[in-house]
Amino acid sequence: MLVYIIRRLLMLIPILLLVSFIAFFVIELPPGDWVTTYVSQLRTSGIQMSDQEAQRLTALYGFDQPTYVRYFKWISGIVTRGDFGWSFQWGKPVGEVIAERLPITLAISLMALVFSWLVAIPIGIYSATHQYSLIDYLATFIGFIGLATPGFLLAMILAWGANQFLGFSALGLYSKEFLDAPWSFAKAMNMLQHMILPLVIIGMASAGSTIRVLRGNLLDELKKQYVVTARAKGMSETRLLLKYPVRLALNPVFSTIGWLLPAIFAGEVLISIVLSVPSIGPLLLRSTLAQDMYLTGSIVLILSALTIFGSLISDIYLAWADPRIRYGGLSK
C-alpha cells in the first residue's frame, strides 16, 4: 500500500510539471507582455511613464530574457516563495488575490460534490433495482436535460424564480444587511441559504453522470452469481443489496472523481459569475477581460492542480478499497 502511494506521488511530478507548462503558455499567450500593456494603459489614462521606467519594469520581470528563463523564474517563485506573480489589475500579488477567494470556490465545489452523491447514489440504486420504472425513466430524462442545459441558463432562470416566487435575492453570498456585519449565527445561516442555489445547480449537473455510471455498474453486478447465491440463502433484500453489489458498484463512481472535479470546478466558475458569488469565477472573468495574465494563468494552474490532487486521493482510496488495484499496480 505504502509503495503504491509513493509510486503514485512520484507520478505527480511530471504531471504537475506539464500543468505548469500549460499555465505558463496561457500567461505568455497574449501578444506583447504586460509591461507594454500596463504602460499603454497608463498613457491612455494620461499618466506618462518614462521609457527608462518602462525598461526598468521590463528588466524586473525578465521580459527581456528568453522564454525558458522566464518560465524558470516564474516556477521557482511559486515553489520556493509561493509567489505567483503580480496582478496589475489589483495592484497586489496574485497569491493574495486568489487566497481571498479560493476557500469559497473550494467550499462550494466540495459541497456540490457531496450533494451530487447524496442525490445520485439513492437514485442510481433505485434506478438499477427498479429498471424501466417511472422513476428510472424520470432520472434518465432529468439526466439528459441536465446534460443539455447550459448551467448559466439554469442559474439565471432559478435566480429569477427565487426572486419572483420566494422573494429571495439569490445573488452574492450574503444579503445586503450582512455584508459588513461581523460573523454571527444569523450571518452563517444567511450564507448557507445563498449557497443552496449554486450547490443545487452544480451538483445536479454532475449527479446526472453519476447516476448513469452507478446504474450501469449496479445492473452488471446484480446479474452476477453471488447475488443469486445470497438470495437463495435467504438473505434479506436490503442487506444483500447494500452489503455487496452496491459497495462494488460505488468504486467506479469514486474513481471518476478525476473527471468529475474538472466539471465541478468549471461549473462553479460559470455559476459564480452568473450569481455573482465572490469566488474564483468572477475573478477569472475580470482577469481575462483585462488580460491580467499572471492572475489568469495562476487560476488555471491552481484549479488544475487541485483536480489532480483530487484524483490522487480517489486513486489512493480505490487502492485501499480494492486489493486488485493495489496488487495489480505492484506486479507491473
Added chain:
Amino acid sequence: MSTQISERSKSSVTGSAPFLDEAEDRSLGSLDERLEAADERFYYANPWQLILWRFRRHRLAMLSLVLLVLLYLGAIFAEFVSPYSATWRAQGLQMMPPTSIHIFHEGSLHRPFVYGLEKTLDQETFKYVFTEDASAPYPILFFTQGEEYKMWGLWPMRIHLFGTGEGAPPIMLFGSDELGRDIFSRTIYGSRISLSIGLFGVLISFLLGVMIGGVSGYFGGTTDEVIQRLIDVLISIPLIPFWMALSAALPRTWDATQTFFAITLILAAVGWTGLARVVRGKLLALREEDYALAAQVAGASKSRIIFRHLMPGFTSHLIVSITLAIPVAILGETALSFLGLGIQPPAVSWGVLLKDAQDLVAVAQQPWRLIPALFVIGTVLLFNFVGDGLRDAADPYSA
C-alpha cells in the same frame, strides 16, 4: 443489380467465416431463425449497411437525425429561411411578443394570416401593450419577395421562404428584442455560427485526435507514455476556465471571422484528447487481432495495416465519439459568448442571443427572449440521441 450482388458476395467471402463463427457462439437459435427467414441480404451486406439498418431501427435517433439535418439546412440557407436579416429593425415594434398566426377571419376559414398590431401605453402599469387590429388579414406568403440579401454573400436575391410581403405588418415568430429585431431570424442566423463552430471545432479535434492517438498507439513505449500523461493533464484542467483563459489572448480588434476561427481552435485545444484516447485504445486492441498478424505476415507495411486493416475496425466508434463531442463544443461556444469572451456582436450566435437575454427583469416580461436557449438545449439533446443510437449500431456484429 447483379453486379452489385456479386461485388458484395466477393467481399463477404473473405469476411463471412469469422462472422459466422461469432454468431454461432452467441446463439444458435437466433441464427436458425435468421436462416429460416432466408435473409440472405443480411449475410451479404457490408458492415456499413448493417450499421445503417441497425441505426434505422432506432426511432428516436432517426427522428433526431432528421431534425438535425433540418437545423443545418436552416443554417446553410439562413438568408432564405429567415424572413428578415439579423440586423433588420421593425419600426416601432420593439419587444413585441411572437406574432400569432390565425386561420379564422370574421368567423370563416381563411388561409394562414396575421393581423396588424397596435402598440399602446398602458396608463396604469406604463408597459407597452400590443393589440391586434382585426379589421384586415394579411396572409402569410411563401416564396415571397422581401428584403434584399446576398445569398452566401455572393448572389443578390429577394426571395424568402415566407413573409407577409411589402406594406404588411411583419411576421415575427419568436417576437422581437428591444431594438425591434426579429428573434426568429436572429436565431436562424445565429445557428450558422453556433452549429458550424461545433462542427469545425470537432473536425480539428478529430484530425488532431487521430494523428496524436495514432502516433501514441503506433509507436508505443515512451512516446505513448508522454502523450498519455499529456492527455491526463489536459483532461484534469477544468474546461471553462481554460477556455476563458485562452480566449483572453484574443485581440479585441479582430473581426468576426478571425474570432470565429480562434474560438474554434480554442474549443479544439482540449477536444482532441477524448478522440485520441479512442483511437489509441482501439489501435492497441485491434493490433492483437489475428487478421492484423496475418496482414503483417503477408508483408503489408505498417501504415497499410493501420489505415487499411485497423482503421475500418473502429471508424464507427470514432463517429460516435465525434457525434458526442459536437454538443460539448456547441455548449462551449454558448458559454464563452454568453460571458462576452466568444463571438462578439454584431455577429450573431446563440450565445450572443442569450447574452442579450441576460437581463432577468427583461426576460421576466419578455419570456420569448429565451427561445434561442431552447434551440441550444434541443440541439445538444438531438446530438446525444443520435450518438446513443449510433453507439448501439456501431458494432453490427454484436448481439
